[in-house]
Amino acid sequence: MKPSQYYVLALSSLSLVIFAVILQQVGYQGVSFLPCPLCVLQRVGYLGIALFCLLAANTVSLRMYFHVLALMTAIYGFSVAAHQVWLLSHPASSCGIDPLETWINRFQLAKSFPMLFKADGLCSAQLPAILGLQVPEWSLLWFGGFLVVLSLTLMKKPAPATPAKPLT
Numbered sequence: 001m002k003p004s005q006y007y008v009l010a011l012s013s014l015s016l017v018i019f020a021v022i023l024q025q026v027g028y029q030g031v032s033f034l035p036c037p038l039c040v041l042q043r044v045g046y047l048g049i050a051l052f053c054l055l056a057a058n059t060v061s062l063r064m065y066f067h068v069l070a071l072m073t074a075i076y077g078f079s080v081a082a083h084q085v086w087l088l089s090h091p092a093s094s095c096g097i098d099p100l101e102t103w104i105n106r107f108q109l110a111k112s113f114p115m116l117f118k119a120d121g122l123c124s125a126q127l128p129a130i131l132g133l134q135v136p137e138w139s140l141l142w143f144g145g146f147l148v149v150l151s152l153t154l155m156k157k158p159a160p161a162t163p164a165k166p167l168t
Contacts, residue, residue: 001067001153006057009070009146013050016142017043023135029128033135037104038084042139045077049146064154071150078143084136088126 020043023033035043052070056063130138 001056003057005153006053009149010050010053010057012142013046013053013146016139017046017050020135028130031128033127036084038080038087038136040104041080042077042084042136042143045073045080045143048073049077067150067154071147071154074143074146074150078140078147081136081140081143085134085140088134088136 020033020035020039024035025032027033049070052066052073056066056070059066127134133141
């Protein structure tokens with residue numbers, strides 16, 4: 001991938017975290033979207049994708065290494081989002097106030113940046129749909145998109161360099 005493509009992935013990933021914070025702080029249809037433990041773990045996934053894509057764009061010698069780390073982070077985020085989508089269809093299995101929330105909220109990141117990393121919501125809460133989908137479903141689609149792009153570009157062979165034609 002070209003550095004500009006890594007920048008697009010990083011910016012997209014960061015934009016999703018910013019959108020999540022806006023939903024949390026401002027709300028949508030009069031409802032504040034408080035992050036649950038799984039939401040916080042997905043934010044970590046998006047931030048990981050952004051970080052590794054930025055590192056891949058700026059470190060030619062380690063580009064493949066950071067690309068693989070971004071791919072692994074996308075797999076992680078996809079699995080967390082898939083679990084939360086499953087919880088939406090099985091509300092009796094909610095993570096609710098559980099050890100995961102307590103564990104996440106004890107991290108220094110949650111104490112230092114509560115707007116980003118403090119878990120306050122319920123994983124199976126039925127919040128207003130945005131364009132027909134719940135936020136975890138959107139997250140699953142986005143992680144799936146990152147996963148597809150990173151996978152396909154990892155397997156793509158680099159194009160052979162063509163010699164420049166002399167000016168005549």
